Amino acid sequence: VSFKADCFKKVRCKDFFLKNFEYNYNKVGVGNLKGNVFTITIRNSRFGVEEFVNELKEKNMMLPNFFGPQRFGSYKNTHLIGLHLLKREYEEAGEELCKGSGFYEEKFCKSLLGGVVKAFKSLGSKILTFYVHSLQSYLFNKALSNMIISGEYEKKLFLPGYGSAPSPLVEDEMALLGISTKDFVNKELNVKVKGCGRKTFMRINDLRVITQKPLVLKFRLDKGCFASIVLNELCK
Secondary structure, three states: OOOOOOOOOOEEOOOOEEOOOOOOOOOOOOOOOOEEEEEEEEOOOOOOHHHHHHHHHHHOOEEEOOOOHHHHOOOOOHHHHHHHHHOOOHHHHHHHHOOOOOHHHHHHHHOHHHOHHHHHHOOOHHHHHHHHHHHHHHHHHHHHHHHHHHOOOOOEEEEOOEOOOOOHHHHHHHHHHOOOHHHHEEOOOOEEOEOEEEEOEEEOEEEEEEEOOOEEEEEEEEOOOOHHHHHHHHHO
């Protein structure tokens, strides 16, 4: 965390405290982190998790770098909202959004009297961009699945965006959805999403077993990697 301050002292509140701070000319920004450290407890396992953990450690194995399910929201449809927004199908996008009941869904519904486009604009370009990022994640997951099935491995898959060239496997999925890279600029909603590359496999760094019963694991993942995918592989 960072914030502007000329003078700062240790903060201690009921639920948190701040310590080990220092002064710096730069603020913390999105993407600055190196990764995340997880400590996870697995109980009542009946699927040989311990054996798989040992294999991961001994062979320093890598796992598919899928986007985790939380990327797609409680109703697993944020990518569908993004798809409809890119295709300028605002009514359909609104129907998908209204399946939820959170802050942004309520704000959208309250703004519908001014029209569906105005209602989407009320959410702001950042949240609308998030829906398009979810679509990119969906395309990546589908392309990575097909890559693994084909057995022809690539180190990276390139995702679509304005002025970018997606990987052929990603292009195949885009064709099925009826979209192209030029659709990733929506001037009406002030949404403009870049393409990017993403590694197809991730390594579980510093994997340690803290206790055996219950099984407590500690590990580190590079930024952009999901611990939910690690758990999915462990507990299949």
